[in-house]
Amino acid sequence: xxxxxxxxxxxxxxxxxxxxxxxxxxxxxxxxxxxxxxxxxxxxxxxxxxxxxxxxxxxxxxxxxxxxxxxxxxxxxxxxxxxxxxxxxxxxxxxxxxxxxxxxxxxxxxxxxxxxxxxxxxxxxxxxxxxxxxxxxxxxxxxxxxxxxxxxxxxxxxxxxxxxxxxxxxxxxxxxxxxxxxxxxxxxxxxxxxxxxxxxxxxxxxxxxxxxxxxxxxxxxxxxxxxxxxxxxxxxxxxxxxxxxxxxxxxxxxxxxxxxxxxxxxxxxxxxxxxxxxxxxxxxxxxxxxxxxxxxxxxxxxxxxxxxxxxxxxxxxxxxxxxxxxxxxxxxxxxxxxxxxxxxxxxxxxxxxxxxxxxxxxxxxxxxxxxxxxxxxxxxxxxxxxxxxxxxxxxxxxxxxxxxxxxxxxxxxxxxxxxxxxxxxxxxxxxxxxxxxxxxxxxxxxxxxxxxxxxxxxxxxxxxxxxxxxxxxxxxxxx
Amino acid sequence: xxxxxxxxxxxxxxxxxxxxxxxxxxxxxxxxxxxxxxxxxxxxxxxxxxxxxxxxxxxxxxxxxxxxxxxxxxxxxxxxxxxxxxxxxxxxxxxxxxxxxxxxxxxxxxxxxxxxxxxxxxxxxxxxxxxxxxxxxxxxxxxxxxxxxxxxxxxxxxxxxxxxxxxxxxxxxxxxxxxxxxxxxxxxxxxxxxxxxxxxxxxxxxxxxxxxxxxxxxxxxxxxxxxxxxxxxxxxxxxxxxxxxxxxxxxxxxxxxxxxxxxxxxxxxxxxxxxxxxxxxxxxxxxxxxxxxxxxxxxxxxxxxxxxxxxxxxxxxxxxxxxxxxxxxxxxxxxxxxxxxxxxxxxxxxxxxxxxxxxxxxxxxxxxxxxxxxxxxxxxxxxxxxxxxxxxxxxxxxxxxxxxxxxxxxxxxxxxxxxxxxxxxxxxxxxxxxxxxxxxxxxxxxxxxxxxxxxxxxxxxxxxxxxxxxxxxxxxxxxxxxxxxxxxxxxxxxxxxxxxxx
Numbered sequence: 016x017x018x019x020x021x022x023x024x025x026x027x028x029x030x031x032x033x034x035x036x037x038x039x040x041x042x043x044x045x046x047x048x049x050x051x052x053x054x055x056x057x058x059x060x061x062x063x064x065x066x067x068x069x070x071x072x073x074x075x076x077x078x079x080x081x082x083x084x085x086x087x088x089x090x091x092x093x094x095x096x097x098x099x100x101x102x103x104x105x106x107x108x109x110x111x112x113x114x115x116x117x118x119x120x121x122x123x124x125x126x127x128x129x130x131x132x133x134x135x136x137x138x139x140x141x142x143x144x145x146x147x148x149x150x151x152x153x154x155x156x157x158x159x160x161x162x163x164x165x166x167x168x169x170x171x172x173x174x175x176x177x178x179x180x181x182x183x184x185x186x187x188x189x190x191x192x193x194x195x196x197x198x199x200x201x202x203x204x205x206x207x208x209x210x211x212x213x214x215x216x217x218x219x220x221x222x223x224x225x226x227x228x229x230x231x232x233x234x235x236x237x238x239x240x241x242x243x244x245x246x247x248x249x250x251x252x253x254x255x256x257x258x259x260x261x262x263x264x265x266x267x268x269x270x271x272x273x274x275x276x277x278x279x280x281x282x283x284x285x286x287x288x289x290x291x292x293x294x295x296x297x298x299x300x301x302x303x304x305x306x307x308x309x310x311x312x313x314x315x316x317x318x319x320x321x322x323x324x325x326x327x328x329x330x331x332x333x334x335x336x337x338x339x340x341x342x343x344x345x346x347x348x349x350x351x352x353x354x355x356x357x358x359x360x361x362x363x364x365x366x367x368x369x370x371x372x373x374x375x376x377x378x379x380x381x382x383x384x385x386x387x388x389x390x391x392x393x394x395x396x397x398x399x400x401x402x403x404x405x406x407x408x409x410x411x412x413x414x415x416x417x418x419x420x421x422x423x424x425x426x427x428x429x430x431x432x433x434x435x436x437x438x439x440x441x442x443x444x445x446x447x448x449x450x451x452x453x454x455x456x457x458x459x460x461x462x463x464x465x466x467x468x469x470x471x472x473x474x475x476x477x478x479x480x481x482x483x484x485x486x487x488x489x490x491x492x493x494x
Numbered sequence: 495x496x497x498x499x500x501x502x503x504x505x506x507x508x509x510x511x512x513x514x515x516x517x518x519x520x521x522x523x524x525x526x527x528x529x530x531x532x533x534x535x536x537x538x539x540x541x542x543x544x545x546x547x548x549x550x551x552x553x554x555x556x557x558x559x560x561x562x563x564x565x566x567x568x569x570x571x572x573x574x575x576x577x578x579x580x581x582x583x584x585x586x587x588x589x590x591x592x593x594x595x596x597x598x599x600x601x602x603x604x605x606x607x608x609x610x611x612x613x614x615x616x617x618x619x620x621x622x623x624x625x626x627x628x629x630x631x632x633x634x635x636x637x638x639x640x641x642x643x644x645x646x647x648x649x650x651x652x653x654x655x656x657x658x659x660x661x662x663x664x665x666x667x668x669x670x671x672x673x674x675x676x677x678x679x680x681x682x683x684x685x686x687x688x689x690x691x692x693x694x695x696x697x698x699x700x701x702x703x704x705x706x707x708x709x710x711x712x713x714x715x716x717x718x719x720x721x722x723x724x725x726x727x728x729x730x731x732x733x734x735x736x737x738x739x740x741x742x743x744x745x746x747x748x749x750x751x752x753x754x755x756x757x758x759x760x761x762x763x764x765x766x767x768x769x770x771x772x773x774x775x776x777x778x779x780x781x782x783x784x785x786x787x788x789x790x791x792x793x794x795x796x797x798x799x800x801x802x803x804x805x806x807x808x809x810x811x812x813x814x815x816x817x818x819x820x821x822x823x824x825x826x827x828x829x830x831x832x833x834x835x836x837x838x839x840x841x842x843x844x845x846x847x848x849x850x851x852x853x854x855x856x857x858x859x860x861x862x863x864x865x866x867x868x869x870x871x872x873x874x875x876x877x878x879x880x881x882x883x884x885x886x887x888x889x890x891x892x893x894x895x896x897x898x899x900x901x902x903x904x905x906x907x908x909x910x911x912x913x914x915x916x917x918x919x920x921x922x923x924x925x926x927x928x929x930x931x932x933x934x935x936x937x938x939x940x941x942x943x944x945x946x947x948x949x950x951x952x953x954x955x956x957x958x959x960x961x962x963x964x965x966x967x968x969x970x971x972x973x974x975x976x977x978x979x980x981x982x983x984x985x986x987x988x989x990x991x992x993x994x995x996x
Contacts, residue, residue, distance in 0.1 A: 045586055045684060045688055046684060048650050048681060048684055048685060049650075051680060053675075053677040053678065054677050056550045056676070060549075079548075081548060082932055082935060083932070084936075115851070124852075127851040127852045131849075131850040131852050131926065132918075133925065134925045134926045134928065134930065135929075151933070153929060180860070180861070180864070183867060183891055184867045184868075186892060187891065190892070191819075191820055193818070193819070194819040194820065195715075195716065296714070296715045297710050297714050297715065298707070328652060329645075329659070330581070330644075330649070331644075331645050331649035335645070336645055340645055340697060341639060341644065341700065343697075343700030343704045343707075344703070344707070346704050346705070346707040346711050346712075347707075366707065366710075368706075368707060368710060398652070398653050401653045401654075402652040402653050402655065404655070405653070405654055405655025405675060406656065406657050408549065408550060408551060408655065409655075409657045409673070412551060412937070413548075413936060
């Protein structure tokens with residue numbers, strides 16, 4: 016292309032030339048990824064509306080008219096922490112049979128036929144510290160869906176045949192835990208971390224077999240009340256219509272004046288404790304961890320950043336970078352941190368071949384110790400904070416997510432602006448905060464270490480481990 | 495738990511998605527046709543854009559029409575290892591000084607290759623030489639580490655707020671995904687265009703060990719996966735669906751960097767690729783950015799690898815895996831793939847047999863006979879690029895045998911072939927397809943994945959929309975004819991998982 020042409024057709028050619036120049040063909044033309052300047056994102060997430068019905072049922076509502084669907088997610092104040100230890104499994108089976116066992120008005124078969132004909136779904140589940148229920152339905156089928164959903168929450172019939180099926184399935188699921196080393200490890204770990212606390216009561220085949228219909232009836236009566244339930248509703252509806260419909264469906268659901276008992280938080284371990292479960296397989300599963308700050312703790316967000324740097328932040332986190340990227344010792348390695356209402360749980364995990372078990376554990380200890388000693392760069396902290404801040408926008412990806420997390424804040428007794436204030440809390444974390452919190456809340460000497468694998472093949476005999484003495488455990492799925 | 499580059503797991507998820515997912519309701523307000531914007535670059539890259547402004551985020555899915563089926567014998571697992579290597583950076587990402595780095599890389603390659611050559615000798619290997627080479631390799635690797643930024647693709651992305659950065663290798667396609675705040679479009683184009691034109695396969699030997707750990711984690715210690723692997727190996731004696739995506743272990747441990755590079759050069763042409771972007775984008779601006787970064791990447795014609803066709807199965811095949819685990823049964827029948835009419839019929843059969851608590855197999859085996867605790871079926875297993883299987887998976891109840899549940903499955907198949915199929919039952923399954931379609935439209939990332947997948951596999955993402963039209967036309971006679979044609983003893987492979995001591 017000659018200069019003359021450019022001159023003659025300056026405007027047109029300027030456009031083309033610019034395009035041609037900016038067409039990238041060689042890597043040397045590529046801009047430095049850190050050189051991009053981004054337009055700020057202006058986005059104020061829609062705010063769900065809160066309403067309380069006369070019987071105490073709390074609603075969070077958010078309209079979204081993009082698709083002709085309506086979704087409800089509910090939280091109910093209950094959990095397996097409230098089941099009698101000898102009936103462990105009762106809470107989860109109650110949830111299952113609420114869904115499968117019919118209601119006073121409709122048989123199990125009628126419910127399934129109706130829902131499946133509409134392509135609607137209803138689920139109920141009860142885990143350690145909460146009950147959940149959900150409804151997905153097309154807008155046109157809302158009345159039918161709501162009718163079944165509300166009846167299941169208020170008047171489940173607990174059909175005996177469906178109870179025996181649920182028990183059989185639960186027992187099968189328990190037997191299958193043994194097939195998966197990671198399932199074994201996390202089950203055992205939960206028992207060890209929460210020992211002496213109701214959270215450590217896990218179902219066994221014996222406890223499940225003892226569960227009877229009357230136990231389900233009384234568990235449901237004790238825990239399912241409108242003033243202990245919150246509904247998060249999103250989708251293609253109008254606010255007033257929806258509130259009226261909900262009022263009508265849940266009209267005769269009577270509130271309780273009983274207070275739900277509170278459950279004490281678990282106790283921390285006071286020493287390094289090591290456990291091993293023997294299983295003759297080629298790869299070991301390693302979990303090591305301890306209690307950590309709860310959600311309302313002043314250092315919660317700092318600990319979150321700390322965990323991100325240690326092993327929660329993907330490939331660039333320390334555990335991943337060292338154990339996977341540099342050494343090729345694991346496919347899965349990292350750390351987790353979950354803040355709950357009155358306690359938090361932190362841990363590191365790794366799956367590595369039997370012959371590198373000792374090496375991997377040593378590396379994890381080294382990496383935790385390093386962090387505890389406060390060895391963190393400003394650059395690393397900057398990366399972690401930016402990552403958490405820039406991805407924060409994904410907390411508002413869907414209407415259901417927005418409305419459900421607002422509900423969850425109320426369930427956890429956190430302030431309604433907890434989530435909205437998260438970015439400023441993370442932004443405020445300093446290097447000094449991080450060092451102080453690492454020193455105070457990482458406990459490599461008061462940690463619970465568990466391995467599942469084949470000790471005969473370990474790179475150092477388990478009897479010679481510096482983290483001993485090792486206690487041998489075995490999963491008691493049966494009793 | 496954080497995992498990256500899952501092979502079968504992601505594949506199965508995709509498959510489940512594929513199965514539960516189906517057609518669009520044409521009459522419905524949200525038709526894809528009216529909102530999808532398509533174009534091609536001169537180098538053949540196919541682009542599908544969909545604007546959706548519900549949140550300021552955007553999801554990307556880049557689907558290469560290549561996978562483990564394109565591997566040569568003896569190099570099984572190379573497609574998956576390559577997918578891992580494509581997270582290692584480029585000449586400008588992941589390095590502090592590429593010129594210096596490339597010198598060490600050459601040395602590492604030479605030592606690594608010498609070490610592999612010696613190890614391959616097996617019993618006749620020279621132990622001293624192996625030890626010496628291992629030490630040499632380790633030293634070079636430590637030296638190399640000083641010149642690199644480990645995992646920089648990941649750290650740039652995470653710093654910019656990415657979620658769901660991942661890739662999955664399948665038998666037929668390999669997909670790279672990420673979601674970002676929508677103002678990061680150009681950053682994405684910068685990284686991905688570089689990654690797929692100037693990749694550097696650094697840390698090759700440690701990554702190969704990572705894949706071996708993945709093999710231990712996902713195959714060696716997981717009885718159900720072993721059973722799946724054996725079902726496929728028995729059902730496909732000639733076609734590459736008989737090889738696991740992750741590869742046979744004896745192949746993985748010797749995969750070479752050279753073969754990995756060759757696979758990249760011969761299979762990752764942009765002419766073989768679909769990119770879909772869904773979210774808060776402006777079409778014209780997005781087109782401009784894509785052109786700027788991708789149009790200059792040269793393309794080359796893909797040499798179609800000859801894929802051995804699976805010969806017709808001439809009789810039932812049975813296989814078993816003994817392991818300390820609860821019994822399981824898999825039954826697989828050969829069948830054609832999309833867009834063959836019979837494949838649509840199998841989608842309906844899939845729904846009739848196992849979708850929901852009122853489905854035929856669930857009702858019969860779990861509710862009435864009480865001999866199983868769960869029943870699932872999969873159409874299009876393990877992949878849709880070539881003729882594949884219709885698979886039935888059953889977990890027997892405690893104290894009931896594999897044989898018992900297998901026979902109960904056959905009773906239901908006979909009823910399907912010769913019994914009644916009510917209008918209501920058909921309507922139920924069709925409704926479920928419609929609703930599931932709408933459900934899948936909810937997430938940007940999910941939608942981007944589906945659009946790129948169907949475009950790659952069917953050469954037209956509109957398969958999604960046409961699906962329901964075809965499903966609506968299928969008659970009871972079609973279902974019975976297809977059931978009679980394929981669901982026969984001669985055409986099936988049965989795999990049992992049995993307890994070690996039985």
